[in-house]
Amino acid sequence: xxxxxxxxxxxxxxxxxxxxxxxxxxxxxxxxxxxxxxxxxxxxxxxxxxxxxxxxxxxxxxxxxxxxxxxxxxxxxxxxxxxxxxxxxxxxxxxxxxxxxxxxxxxxxxxxxxxxxxxxxxxxxxxxxxxxxxxxxxxxxxxxxxxxxxxxxxxxxxxxxxxxxxxxxxxxxxxxxxxxxxxxxxxxxxxxxxxxxxxxxxxxxxxxxxxxxxxxxxxxxxxxxxxxxxxxxxxxxxxxxxxxxxxxxxxxxxxxxxxxxxxxxxxxxxxxxxxxxxxxxxxxxxxxxxxxxxxxxxxxxxxxxxxxxxxxxxxxx
Numbered sequence: 001x002x003x004x005x006x007x008x009x010x011x012x013x014x015x016x017x018x019x020x021x022x023x024x025x026x027x028x029x030x031x032x033x034x035x036x037x038x039x040x041x042x043x044x045x046x047x048x049x050x051x052x053x054x055x056x057x058x059x060x061x062x063x064x065x066x067x068x069x070x071x072x073x074x075x076x077x078x079x080x081x082x083x084x085x086x087x088x089x090x091x092x093x094x095x096x097x098x099x100x101x102x103x104x105x106x107x108x109x110x111x112x113x114x115x116x117x118x119x120x121x122x123x124x125x126x127x128x129x130x131x132x133x134x135x136x137x138x139x140x141x142x143x144x145x146x147x148x149x150x151x152x153x154x155x156x157x158x159x160x161x162x163x164x165x166x167x168x169x170x171x172x173x174x175x176x177x178x179x180x181x182x183x184x185x186x187x188x189x190x191x192x193x194x195x196x197x198x199x200x201x202x203x204x205x206x207x208x209x210x211x212x213x214x215x216x217x218x219x220x221x222x223x224x225x226x227x228x229x230x231x232x233x234x235x236x237x238x239x240x241x242x243x244x245x246x247x248x249x250x251x252x253x254x255x256x257x258x259x260x261x262x263x264x265x266x267x268x269x270x271x272x273x274x275x276x277x278x279x280x281x282x283x284x285x286x287x288x289x290x291x292x293x294x295x296x297x298x299x300x301x302x303x304x305x306x307x308x309x310x311x312x313x314x315x316x317x
Contacts (some may be wrong), residue, residue, distance in 0.1 A: 008172055009033060012110075014045050014078065014102060015091035019053040019119055019147060021050035023089050024072060026148040030176040031064035032072045037081040044074040048294050054148050060304055061149075077100075079109035087172060089141065091119045099123060100131035107132035115165050115172075117155075119139030121193060124186045125158035136162035139169055142190055143178075149303055151179040154190045195234075205266025207229075207282070214282025230306060231316055 011027045013020050016038040024034045024047065036047055051069055058067075075081040080090055088110060092102045099118060106116055116138045118125070129138040132227035138154040147153075153173045159167045166182060173180040183191055203217050212220070228237050235247065268275070287295065310316055 010035065010084060010086050012036070012085035012088045013091065014038075014081065014088065014106065014273050015093075015119075016040075016047040016050075017091065018050065018072075019143065019145060020089070020091035022054060022089065022145070022147040022149075023119070023143065025051045025054035025058060026176065027089075028069060028071055029058040029063050029067050029148070031059075031066040031071075032176075033073075033086065035073050035075050035081050036103045037075050037078050039076075047071070047074060054146070057300055057304055058148055060309070078105055082106050082110040082114075084220065085110060085114060087293050088114060089119065089231055090114045090116060094120060094123065094126055096123055099128045103128055103138060107134055107138070115139065115169050117169060119147075122189050124188065125156055126159065126186060127158075129158045129160050135160035137165045139165055140190070141169060141173065141180075142201045144192065146300075149300060149307070151177065151307070152192060153178045153180045154183055154192060156186055156190060158186065169288045201268060204271070204275060204279070205268050207278055208268065208272075209266070214279060215286040218286060231310065235246055236317070 006178065010033040011034040013024045013027070015036055016036050020038070024036050027034045028051065033118055038044075038047070048069075051072060055069060088106060090099075091108065092098050095278065099120065103118075105115065110116065113132045114137065116132065118128070118138075118140055119142055120140060121142055125138065125140045129135040132138050135158070138158065139161045140154065140158075142154040142156070144150040144152045155166060155169050155173070157163075170182060181191070187194065189197060199221075206212050206217060225237075232240070238246040238250045240246060241254075242251075266269045
């Protein structure tokens with residue numbers, strides 16, 4: 001157990017859909033006790049089934065000492081779930097009113113110095129944290145799906161979040177093997193989703209304009225720059241493209257054409273029924289020869305192998 005994790009032995013997971021269950025599996029794999037709750041009918045059985053399904057991949061990655069699915073407990077009562085927890089990961093529906101109600105209930109039952117992190121993918125933390133009497137410990141800990149495999153966590157504090165809470169959350173996530181980044185200013189969609197949205201905007205524009213098919217656009221990324229993006233981010237990739245002279249050389253030589261491409265990028269503002277139908281039909285055609293569950297399984301297997309390769313490559317940040 002690392003120093004950032006040493007103060008935390010019990011995690012409360014609020015909301016046990018796919019994201020919440022994935023978080024729960026990850027926490028269990030790091031040797032932590034997990035108490036989870038969800039008001040949906042049948043939530044307990046679904047949680048245990050999901051965790052059992054995630055466990056083989058986590059076992060392949062490597063379990064911490066004491067890791068066991070037997071350390072998972074489902075508690076129907078929310079107050080009992082968070083009482084005594086050392087860290088709280090909330091994964092409720094993506095609605096401000098529900099988040100505010102949940103935060104108020106969690107805050108009232110949890111120890112006042114325990115961090116409450118929400119997995120929200122788009123809600124600004126400042127819009128909900130004042131529902132808690134102790135808003136200084138409320139922050140955003142946004143994972144990427146599936147959290148038990150994808151390392152990224154975006155940590156965002158709101159206008160009332162204390163720096164100590166941010167520091168402790170960053171340390172905890174890092175201690176359990178995540179790659180937390182601290183987003184210093186609140187923006188809708190945070191950082192990674194905004195970067196994805198920029199790519200999706202152009203992908204749908206190219207499809208709508210008849211420039212390329214769904215399959216060809218997917219191939220362009222998956223078998224082109226996506227391979228580099230899986231290893232390094234946009235700035236470091238530009239830096240390596242410049243050779244020994246680095247990113248300055250790249251900007252000097254490719255800056256003007258890149259700027260001209262920016263001016264020509266599409267700007268769709270909505271998903272028309274026609275564009276939606278095009279995307280659905282294109283994906284159906286692309287996957288027609290494949291079994292969907294098997295595709296997901298192979299994606300996860302390849303992802304695990306890639307993560308192992310990255311971990312073994314000391315020069316890849």
